[in-house]
Amino acid sequence: MTPRLIIVSGKGGVGKTTIAHALTKSLRAEGYKAFYTSFDQSCPPEILTDGTPRFITSPEESSEIYIGLKLNSPLLAKWVMKAPFFKALFQVLPPLGHMILLGHYIKELEDNPDHYIVIDSPASGHAMSMISSLNNFKEIFKLGVLVDDINRMNSFLKKEGNTRVIISSIPTEMSVEEGLDLKKFFIKKGIENTELIINNSLNNSEVKDSKAPLAMKKLEIEKEILERYFEKEVRLIPQVFSHDTKEILKKISPSIKGILSEG
Amino acid sequence: MKGKNYKLEIFCGTGGVGKTTLATSRAKHLSAQGLKVLLITIDPSLRLKQVLNLADNSAGQVRKVNLATVEFDALLMSSQKTFDRLGIDKEKNNKILEILMRPNGGMNEIMAIIEVQSQLESNEYDSIILDTPPGKHFLDFLNASKKIDRFFDKSYIEIFKFLGKNSAPKSGGKKLFGKIVSSGIKKLLTYLEKVTGKDFVETFIDAIYVLHQNKHYFLKALTFQRFLKESNNYQWFLVSSTEQSKVKEIIEITKNATHLSKEHSVLLVNKCLDMGTLEEDDFEATPVKYFIEREKRIINFFDQSKLFRKFLKFPDIYEADPKKHVESLTNHWD
The missing domain is CATH 3.40.50.300 (P-loop containing nucleotide triphosphate hydrolases)
Known part of the structure; x- marks a missing residue:
């Protein structure tokens, strides 16, 4: 079963955007109505220009829509969100906006049973804040419609087959350790379908074939790290030597397809 | 050296x-x-x-x-x-x-x-x-x-302080209340209460109050x-x-x-x-x-x-x- 919501996370510089982009395109190619989303208001230019369907909204916009639904009046919501105090509150507490935004994505999926969303999630620490905010705000609000909504979000995220988390890592010790930590975190939060993958792998890449001394040194480190941290085989996405997004996507596409077919 | x-x-x-x-x-x-x-x-x-x-x-x-x-x-x-x-x-x-x-x-x-x-x-x-x-x-x-x-914008904090503790000086109370009504904050809180319940609003006002009392740290x-x-x-x-x-x-x-x-x-x-x-x-x-x-x-x-x-x-x-x-x-x- 193809997950409805795919969250791509990992520390900075591990290729989250490229993988989320490739996953969206791969799903589209197989006929799914998939959308790329991010928690940044700005959409990476390579995604804007190649016409990948996206679902982008800002936490502020999303909050206004949400409050409008709750108060039965979009006009009132506009007024509430304009109040300097609430504006400041959302700025001081970014996870509040992120949580509402995540709720927005989930509602979109609930309302449209044929839609699929790939989230280019913020880097690890902020991804953890976003997921933690579900329980944190539930504890803060205790009861009421907000808690009902948080419960709904939680049960969507945890329902078997709904959510898949892909944690990208590069073959360095720090990156892998952080990736494993993040994986543990998601599983602890009840999202079992979480997989760590290795991006920018030199195995099966052109570098390996070149036999250049530098490549061999790097490959040696990669091997050492993979042996130390993984008992079972881990999914590898090859490093592509190009700055052309189109070419990169084309070359990693076979390994991306593998991510979707399993898990 | x-x-x-x-x-x-x-x-x-x-x-x-x-x-x-x-x-x-x-x-x-x-x-x-x-x-x-x-x-x-x-x-x-x-x-x-x-x-x-x-x-x-x-x-x-x-x-x-x-x-x-x-x-x-x-x-x-x-x-x-x-x-x-x-x-x-x-x-x-x-x-x-x-x-x-x-x-x-x-x-x-x-x-x-x-x-x-x-x-x-x-x-x-x-x-x-x-x-x-x-x-x-x-x-x-x-x-x-x-x-x-x-966040510590003065007028809002004064209002929250008043709402939280009701301890504004007697002479200023009326003036402050007028400010609350005109700023719409009371209304805001009523809406908030609708969504979150009264209990939350009270804890929330308390939190703002604590932050305000310690604002010199922030x-x-x-x-x-x-x-x-x-x-x-x-x-x-x-x-x-x-x-x-x-x-x-x-x-x-x-x-x-x-x-x-x-x-x-x-x-x-x-x-x-x-x-x-x-x-x-x-x-x-x-x-x-x-x-x-x-x-x-x-x-x-x-x-x-x-x-x-x-x-x-x-x-x-x-x-x-x-x-x-x-x-x-x-x-x-x-």
């Missing part, structure tokens, strides 16, 4: 460029010169502990670090510990505040600024090395003081802002690698960090390949050639750009162990 030192050295840059490792090597380098150094990381994922082998439960406490006989202090940020250290009356502890100060509660950037300012004021260190969150989150960190200032962030504006005693290190996307992000950060003055900034280009360790066969291999050419192009760009006071190159290191990375990088600071 003590070299030229800055009271504060800030490391920022995009994710995955080796910011934390470079910051650690800098701390080690300065400490080896005889300076008393504190290394602070506010990165919420606390990567520093991997490099420094710090135990999981040491967040929020200053620890002695020993790296190949060089000793310095290190602190992993913990919002909760910083909040506790402020000395806010325990009785006034509030459920909402307690939850927000948790590791992933979302107050990291703001509490970090307060911590750095407290450490600067303590005057205990010759140099404080600050490792910041990656990319755009660094800008969040810089803007935290502005957010605090806005307003320390503004002193930090002033320090960056007026003092010449700090240095920024912008860390980049030789990847095109990282370079773009560095330029983006430089443009948006309005508190960042060019005179204080040094660009560090990390993970450079062509620093004397390549072999002849490397220059023949197509993919490696691709990297070398890209590196040349980017170094050239930085060389010509007027965005930074100066730039330094650091080598790519072929070791799995982060400690060895720190060691190799330390030598390049000379």
Whole structure:
């Protein structure tokens, strides 16, 4: 079963955007109505220009829509969100906006049973804040419609087959350790379908074939790290030597397809 | 012998460029010169502990670090510990505040600024090395003081204080109530109550009240802002690698960090390949050639750009162990 919501996370510089982009395109190619989303208001230019369907909204916009639904009046919501105090509150507490935004994505999926969303999630620490905010705000609000909504979000995220988390890592010790930590975190939060993958792998890449001394040194480190941290085989996405997004996507596409077919 | 030192050295840059490792090597380098150094990381994922082998439960406490006989202090940020250290009356502890100060509660950037300012004021260190969150989150960190200032907007706080404790002076009560009605805050709270329940609104008002009573601690962030504006005693290190996307992000950060003055900034280009360790066969291999050419192009760009006071190159290191990375990088600071 193809997950409805795919969250791509990992520390900075591990290729989250490229993988989320490739996953969206791969799903589209197989006929799914998939959308790329991010928690940044700005959409990476390579995604804007190649016409990948996206679902982008800002936490502020999303909050206004949400409050409008709750108060039965979009006009009132506009007024509430304009109040300097609430504006400041959302700025001081970014996870509040992120949580509402995540709720927005989930509602979109609930309302449209044929839609699929790939989230280019913020880097690890902020991804953890976003997921933690579900329980944190539930504890803060205790009861009421907000808690009902948080419960709904939680049960969507945890329902078997709904959510898949892909944690990208590069073959360095720090990156892998952080990736494993993040994986543990998601599983602890009840999202079992979480997989760590290795991006920018030199195995099966052109570098390996070149036999250049530098490549061999790097490959040696990669091997050492993979042996130390993984008992079972881990999914590898090859490093592509190009700055052309189109070419990169084309070359990693076979390994991306593998991510979707399993898990 | 003590070299030229800055009271504060800030490391920022995009994710995955080796910011934390470079910051650690800098701390080690300065400490080896005889300076008393504190290394602070506010990165919420606390990567520093991997490099420094710090135990999981040491967040929020200053620890002695020993790296190949060089000793310095290190602190992993913990919002909760910083909040506790402020000395806010325990009785006034509030459920909402307690939850927000948790590791992933979302107050990291703001509490970090307060911590750095407290450490600067303590005057205990010759140099404080600050490792910041990656990319755009660094800008969040810089803007935290502005957010605090806005949050403590006077008129709103007065109103909350009144609503929370009903302890406004008798003569001013009427006036304040008029303000509440005209500002629409009472109405706002009625709407809030509809969505969240009365219990929450009461705890919420209490939380605002506690924050307000202790606002002088939070307003320390503004002193930090002033320090960056007026003092010449700090240095920024912008860390980049030789990847095109990282370079773009560095330029983006430089443009948006309005508190960042060019005179204080040094660009560090990390993970450079062509620093004397390549072999002849490397220059023949197509993919490696691709990297070398890209590196040349980017170094050239930085060389010509007027965005930074100066730039330094650091080598790519072929070791799995982060400690060895720190060691190799330390030598390049000379």
